[in-house]
Amino acid sequence: MSTDAAKPVAYRDALNQALREELARDPDVFLLGEDIAGFDGAFKVTRGLLAEFGPERVVDTPITEAGFTGMAIGAAMAGLRPVVEIMTVNFVILAMDQIVNNAAKIHYMFGGQASVPIVIRMPGGGGHQLSSQHSQTLDAWFAHVPGLKVVCPSTPEDAKGLLKTAIRDDDPVIFIENEGLYGKKGPVGGPDDLIPFGQAVVRRPGTHCTVIAHSRMVWVALQAAEELASQGIEVEVIDPRTFRPLDLDTLAGSVRRTGHAVIVDEGWPEYGISAGLATHLYEACFDWLDAPIGRVNCADVPMPYAKNLEQAALPQPADVVAAVLANIGRGVA
Amino acid sequence: MSTAAGAEAADMRDMFRSMYLIRRFEEKASEEYMAGRIGGFLHLAIGEEAAVVGTVSAMRADDPLTSTYREHGQALARGADPRAVMAELLGRSTGLCGGRGGSMHLMDKERSFYGGYGIVGGSVPLGLGLAYAARYRKTDQVSVTMFGDGATNQGVVAECFNMAGLWDLPVVFLILNNQYGMGTSLGHAAAEEDLYTRCNAYGIPAWKVDGMDVLAVRGAVAEATRIAREEGNPTCVELLAYRYRGHSMSDPDTVRDAEEKERWRLRDPIITFERVLLGEAVMTADDIAAMKAEVEAVVEDAAAFAESSPEVPVAELADDVYANPFNDDARGGALMP
Known part of the structure; x- marks a missing residue:
């Protein structure tokens, strides 16, 4: 491992590395979400990516969670690999119909004809005095649903390695970050270090x-x-x-x-x-x-x-x- | 020879066959349902054949199409094998979706039919996403997303109008207005009954045409897809039509006025189009009789095929939950010790 790779990286920057590397690797990968381009994301996970990859691949959306999540699912059915940022888990509730009725079921319901290679990222959790509507942990809502994959990284290394795996996976992956972890620092893997799902x-x-x-x-x-x-x-x-x-x-x-x-x-x-x-x-x-x-x-x-x-x-x-x-x-x- | 709507004689014959196939296929499906061989819901589009066929006939074969749960016609018009469609309705292993989707969830991706969906309005963002992918990849495909009058009151559809207008996506919003959301009439559900005018707020060109006239539908959708393909802009077409049957087979259809139903039956899209074909000498009465007989045979064969097809093996229950499955027990999702 090089000195650079051994340098501690914040969780948000580990996610940023994963996104940057996967955007560079695969032209079918694109990002969309509220304030992710010009504003660098509410938690700055997408910092610098607009300048590097342009507005076609790092897309600011209107505040319209159901609409853009569903749109990304449709784009994924056509073979693209959208990575959706939902600003926080609290807002994903608006998109639950698209996630549960469409993303989770399309592969099964149509007899395997179409897959939905989408990643839906969002931070959950409380602890910042944001009260009831901005402090939820809804991991179980997604874990309940067959057809979804559910990932909850706790370290920068996992944030990066699991996100890269998620982007390359052919199924809808719900990727739940935590607002309290974005500043957490630790070592991260290199561009080819993927962490497989299903390994505690x-x-x-x-x-x-x-x-x-x-x-x-x-x-x-x-x-x-x-x-x-x-x-x-x-x-x-x-x-x-x-x-x-x-x-x-x-x-x-x-x-x-x-x-x-x-x-x-x-x-x-x-x-x-x-x-x-x-x-x-x-x-x-x-x-x-x-x-x-x-x-x-x-x-x-x-x-x-x-x-x-x-x-x-x-x-x-x-x-x-x-x-x-x-x-x-x-x-x- | 060609008509004002730009349909060549061969196209017109194909359109008539497609409409007649849908009519007879659905009548047969209704019999299969009454015989107890089709379960769940069965939503028939009888009366709406011009809207479906006129739309599909104006699309290129690789233009993605999405639809509601009333979509047997869309699948057939797109060229799906009637045997596979009927077998899907009967829940057999030879079905279009292997018996997983049933009547409401048909897909034939090879023919760019991206599916029927059971949540009102829920498929519209998928159609928008297919348009997004076309633009992203710089193909010149146009996505056509069909939905009903009921869906226009869903918030997510307004969200899609906005994004399509904002980003100039190559999509045609196709409102198949059959004037009833299940049993609720349009007047009871919509503040503005000219549904296409919703798109005015988003700068999307929109218009309304007679959905019982297959050539009018074809002409309108051809213009809409042209605008999307050549100018890269979204459009909206509202087709005013009528379904002859209740919302689904379980609806005795007692709410709608008998006189209203009769009035619309007089404008039957198949009978009307048959008159056009005869009047313009596109087909003779003998041609039409022969075509109808051929379609009858196709429908009977589809039903016989479906009825004799094997059930789906229960061992395959958990197949295809995931494209990249992670274990043999997708039901629990756990790696069992």
Whole structure:
């Protein structure tokens, strides 16, 4: 690895590298979204790409999520590889008909005649006092739908490598970033380093309890792991990275070794990612579990504005510490 | 010989055959439905054949076409094999979409028929995207996206009008106005009943023609596709038409006035066009009789083929969920331990 490649890169710049490299590699790739060209994107992920690739390939759209998402799906049916930026996950709700009724179903419904090689990128998550309509985590909405692939990168390396894989994939990929991670720095791979879907990664090895976390929650879980280590408890933090496909082998393998599992999910607790993962793990590991699976989720409320309430609603490292201690029967002193 | 609408005699014969095929195919499909061999919804376009065939006849073979769920006619007019279309309606393995789509979701991509879609208005952005791809690749294809009067009240359709006007995309918005959104009449649903005027707000040339007159339809759509192909601009054509049957086979059609239905039946597009063909000596009565007999045989053969076709193997249930499948269990999406 060259010195340049080893240099830490911010998550937003890692995404930018992936987009730049794929735009340069494949003329069928183009970007569209609100304020992504002249304004460089609301989170500056597309910075500089307009100047480099021109307005035909880096397209500012009107504020019309259903329309431009559907248009990109149609363009993908014709063989182009559009990468759509939805400014935040909150606005994708306007485009759900296009994503669920069209993108997810076209390949199956028409007997495999047409594929939809589209990537729909968007950041989710809360923590910036943006209140209910700008702080949601809707990963589960997409993970529920057959025909979609769902990717939630937690590190700059994954952001780049998984986005490149997503762009080259022939199916619709929902690529969920996190507003709290754009400034996170770390190493990234080179132009040919693709990260395959369906491979979970162990972020920290441990023996006492498996902690499963994705996106920004990986970092919350790692902070909790540090705290627990100081108490002599070694948790294994695993990041699934993709939910469709899901690498259940790695998750279940770890849970069978530790006998304990805690799932940390920034989404709501009811019928969501943590609920789905827990079901998989009960089915796969029931006889190995020494305690019911623990879950740490966003509170089951619309996100409040007030800072103290927002922090109380979001999963914090202390919540994870408490959940692990409860799970392994040590309790909180 | 050619007519004012620019149709050569051979084109006119093809158009008549296509209209008659659609009529007889759908009547046969109706019988298959009543016999319990077709499930789900079956939306018939009987009465709308001129709108469908006039439109398709004005398109180039590689111009992408998208449609609503009332699209058997579009598939057939595009040249899809009647056997495969009927087999799809019966949910058989030989169906156009392998029994996955059924009546509402036909596609024949080889013939640039990009599908029928079940969500009102939901396919219009797809048609816009096909136009976008044509411009991106600098082909001179024109995308024609057909939708009904009901769809014009969906927000996403207005979004598409805006983007098409904003970016000058080669698309024809084709409103097949059959005057009813299921059982709700246009007057109960639309503030302005001249639907094409919606496009005025986006600078898109738009006009309305008699959708029961196949030559008028062909002429209007030919002009619309010319503008898109040569000038690179979107257009909108509203076709005023009427469907003779209810919204679907499960609709007893008791809402619409009997006198209204009769009035429109008097303008039957096939009978009207038959008179034109005879009057202009494009076909003789014998020619027409022979063509009808040939079409009858095609329809009967399609039904027999479909009825005798095998069911789709249940083992193939989860095939084709993904173009790049990630495991053998697409239902759960999990790599099972």
